[in-house]
Amino acid sequence: MSVLHESKVKNVGLTESNLLSLSFGRIIRKDIDAVGGLLPESFETYQIVEPNHLVFRFTDLQNDQRSLRSARVTERGIITSAYVSARPSGIDPRYAEHLMRSYDLTKVFYGLGGGVRQSLKFSDVARLPVVLPPAEEQRAIADYLDRETACIDTLIEEQQRLIDMLRERRFALRVNVALHGTAPTEEIESTLPWAAKLPADWRVVPLTSVAEIASGHTPSRSREDWWRDCHIPWVSLHDVGTMRSVKYLHDTTQRISDAGIANSSARLLPAQTVVLSRDATVGRTAIMGVPMATSQHFAVWTCGPDLDPEYLWVLFGDAMQPFFDSFQNGSTIRTIGMGDLKAFRIPLPPLDEQRRIVECLDEETAKIDSLIVETERFVQLAKERRSALITAAVTGQIDVREVT
The missing domain is CATH 3.90.220 (Adenine-n6-DNA-methyltransferase TaqI; Chain A, domain 2)
Incomplete structure (x- = not known):
């Protein structure tokens, strides 16, 4: 060159x-x-x-x-x-x-x-x-690409703003329905720091009164037989990225053996257990789709008959996120302690309303998610179009004199 x-x-x-x-x-x-x-x-x-x-x-x-x-x-x-x-x-x-x-x-x-x-x-x-190419044609190509790519860039920026707006709408919808229900009703002042008002017929209860809480545990890594030829999914911080986009975890990055469970404080938890990250990446949540164990970086709740696990997942994943943020501490490792977790209080709608809330949010957020996917695909196609246009113009595949 x-x-x-x-x-x-x-x-x-x-x-x-x-x-x-x-x-x-x-x-x-x-x-x-x-x-x-x-x-x-x-x-x-x-x-x-x-x-x-x-x-x-x-x-x-x-x-x-x-x-x-x-x-x-x-x-x-x-x-x-x-x-x-x-x-x-x-x-x-x-x-x-x-x-x-x-x-x-x-x-x-x-x-x-x-x-x-x-x-x-x-x-x-x-x-x-x-x-x-000759200097005059170089300038013509540059003028053409400056103009055309600027138009594409503007279009991409508009679509990116639309994606941001749709994500904000999705979050607001999930918080609103989780805390106000599926139909207008009389509301009263809430005693929760992260909910101003709640329907009058909902209760506010300690989470431990409707779900059993436990902490995860990491068995010794020195026992290779506990981590070799394993079949039990074991939730670790490697899985928090997956937890951003799924409701149910059916598999994990790592697995543990029966011996690892039997000879340590780790517990095999039943399907439908709700898991919440409490270290480093605080507030990521999912529901165990199959029996699993977890590392000490997670807290888990096994819901009783009055609490739908999917409703608790909605509360953790959306409505309580600002509350989790207020508990984060430390410059490198941010943690919510077990004492704080045991003190959690949640709104408790009637069980049938919890299920209606979950069903409503599944339906409505699916529509928004579909729009987001379509818009992201449009952005990707626009970026591919931009790349192809640049390559075609600088290699003479487009005669810019005919399109200027």
């Missing part, structure tokens, strides 16, 4: 303080005073970049094949020396930006970083061939 030349101008003497960063394929400003852990002197090691420089992030190629790794600078500033900065010469900078984005999207850089290498230097890409 003789049209790009590496630039290595250090910020010696802190001559520049406009801190920039590469984020989602764009160069953005960052507040230099808000960067934690960096002393002012450390910014002397940063490199100065000028408008129209191209910046590349050639690190972690093996582990991250989704990020956009190139962008064009629009203002003078400083950027980490972990990035590669290149100055265009003999090529339109905007065309170069789109051309490098095409290389990025078609995974050219990953092919160069094969084997055990997880990073590239500029010298590793310096001899890449480039498509170099």
Whole structure:
């Protein structure tokens, strides 16, 4: 790439303080005073970049094949020396930006970083061939792509806002129905800190009066036979990501043996037990679809005849989330203690109303979830269209003179 030349101008003497960063394929400003852990002197090691420089992030190629790794600078500033900065010469900078984005999207850089290498230097890409049309056509391609991709980006942003709105509507719906029921009724002031009012015929009860609480337990890891050839699902922090998107857990990342249960404080809990994470990622919840055991990072409730497990799951997963947030403490490990968990109080509608609430929310949130999935698919197609358009334009598959 003789049209790009590496630039290595250090910020010696802190001559520049406009801190920039590469984020989602764009160069953005960052507040230099808000960067934690960096002393002012450390910014002397940063490199100065000028408008129209191209910046590349050639690190972690093996582990991250989704990020956009190139962008064009629009203002003078400083950027980490972990990035590669290149100055265009003999090529339109905007065309170069789109051309490098095409290389990025078609995974050219990953092919160069094969084997055990997880990073590239500029010298590793310096001899890449480039498509170099006449200067006038470069500008025409850049004008066309600037215009067309801006339209697509606007459309994507609108759809992303729609997704955010739908998720907010979903959450609000679930909280409202969980705390107010499926039909209008007389309400009274609530004694719960996370519910202002509740239907007058609902009770507020200690959770332990309608469900048995227990803490999970992690048997010794030194006993390999407890963790080998196992068949009992064992809920651990590896499963909290799954708990974001499911009501029922039917399998787990790890399993434990009968011997591990029999020779430790771990308990085999029945299906329909409600599990809640209380460490690190606080407030994730699910219902055991089959008998399971859990690590000490979870609390579990086996519901009695007056409490539907799915209603408790709705309370934990939505209505009580602000309450869980108020209990989080610690800078690295955030925990809700068993004493606090045992003190939980919940609204208790009549059992038939609990079931109506669950049925209503299943039906209504399914409609919203379907809209979210459709919108996310639309966004994905728009991104694919954007990528294909860039590649087609910079490789001459589109005659931009006929579409301008």
